[in-house]
Amino acid sequence: MRSGRAFTGAAFAAVCAVVAAPTWAATPPAGYSGNPVFPGWYADPEAAIFDHQYWIYPTTSLKYSAQVGFDAFSSPDLVHWTKHADVLDIKDIPWAKKALWAPAMVEKGGKYYFFFGANDIQSDKEIGGIGVAVSDKPEGPFKDLLGKPLIGAFHNGAQPIDQFVFKDDDGTYYMIYGGWKHANIVRLKSDFTGVEPMADGTVFREITPGPEYVEGPMMFKRSGKYYLMWSEGGWTGPDYSVAYAIADKVTGPFKRIGKILQQDPKIATGAGHNSLFHVARDDSWYIVYHRHPLGDTIGNDRVTSIDRMYFDKDGYILPVKITNEGVKANPLQ
Template identity: 75%
Template sequence: MRFTSKAIVSASLAVASIMAHAGNPVFPGWYADPEAQIFEHQYWIYPTTSERYADQTYFDAFSSPDLVHWTRHAHVLDAAHVAWAKKAMWAPALVAKDGKFYFFFGANDIQNDKDLGGIGVAVADRPQGPYRDLLGKPLIGAFHNGAQPIDQFVFKDSDGAYYIIYGGWGHANIARLKDDFSGIANLPDGSQFKEITPQNYVEGPCMFKRNGKYYLMWSEGGWTGPDYSVAYAMADSPLGPFERIGKILQQDPAIATGAGHHSVFHVEKDDTWYIVYHRRPIGDTAANHRVVSIDRMAFDARGHILPVKITNEGVTAHPLP
């Protein structure tokens, strides 16, 4: 078989792309609390812009066809389009539903039920926005079961129900969302907010379902310190109970510290899993100096998550179909 020079060059580029490593961090800039989603045959990461609370009033997003080459989309959501949000916008959660994209976010770092703020939701026609406030007020604007309304994650169950899992101050709640995301629906027992706090929970919950089991993951330790880390539990229902199994992501003092507040990519075609998280450069103790990284995540024969090795190389290219 005879190959043209053009074909050889194309094949060489394809091989180079497959073999390339992303490198950690995967894109420049101070970012944290990354939300990982696959939309329209692209990987998307929506992080917190890691600035002072007063300046943390917008979100950028990043897209990639292969986990290696990333494009920045600036200001996909801005406080200018959320009348009640004034500071400390963080920890996005994204879902696609009925041709629209919904962006859940925390704002204002409220300290009690008299403060205006909490968890909001915005909507757009495209993954890159621009997103606009959906409700004109917080979706969850008060404390329930002691949980500060921050760090939301939205999980779609296999029966089509959407749940929001959230909470700071050491408490995790789960609630079922109304189908149009305009409010909170009742759970089977008639309540709206069920506490599912596992041992050592601090913040940053994440949920997924695998082989019939529900996995709840969360961050432990202090977000400004080197002991920030991720642990997990498993249950037969999204409502728990969740018993802590162990820690799977933590610092490696030779590579980075403060590894936590994560989400995951799952590529269904080959059942590949990645953990997307933030960490701190070695020796950098500034509170908001956090960067986004990606490493592989795997399971053992029992379905338990194996400890993640954090790396500087990151992951190899994995183009989506």
């Protein structure tokens, strides 16, 4: 472990009060995580379970000039969180110059792969896009794998950002990504050094679910169906939100069903860019997302929160109730 500090309960609230009083959440009930789940400005959280620990890898939500590294957070139970500082630093990515954000994580063969966006490129004339780093441990340190972007150009109008890596039941890894109102899916090579054609020869397949799509796609599979989630609205504003679609194939077609996560004027605004924890033991689902504290109008002032997510009897996702108390402890072992 590189750098660790645990937070919970009243101590958690005290730290938060120093950072952002009085807009931060109050002390949570005993046995609950509270929201935000850890102090500091963090966004775009990636949720993963490694070695009986919950992990969150968020964007460090600062101005682009200062957004040059990543921290990670681990927990045995969703309530007690330990910070692991500087798990990936821009100095270890030779082609990255600014604006690191939106991690995606995969463990394979005892290695941990950290996918990220860098440089916020606006055209194919710039160097940047989606990169990948690797480590022997989930807390890093991570080092750039390729010496160049994994995807460094626009395809189907999609800015190469906001990637999510999905492993299908047959062991195939796909990456879903895209900003600027376009989403693509690609098939990753088995060593994550590039992309390869799908069965029909397509390399970059567009799966944009509708005109409301903006960015932040993620995918999961449940009861044989593929669920695509994404963010809508403006990331700096109160209308940022999450919607979803369901399809029979990993490549869609995906047609928007509706929103399931959005602001509550009594709790927080701009709830979006999500990931998920699924605990197979009790089939519990948790949505991990960022939001703006009430009364705060600074776009980068985003905090990471967790709430429960439920399905109805037909497999549709029920609207998520965002809370200040967060979720109950759920130890993994």
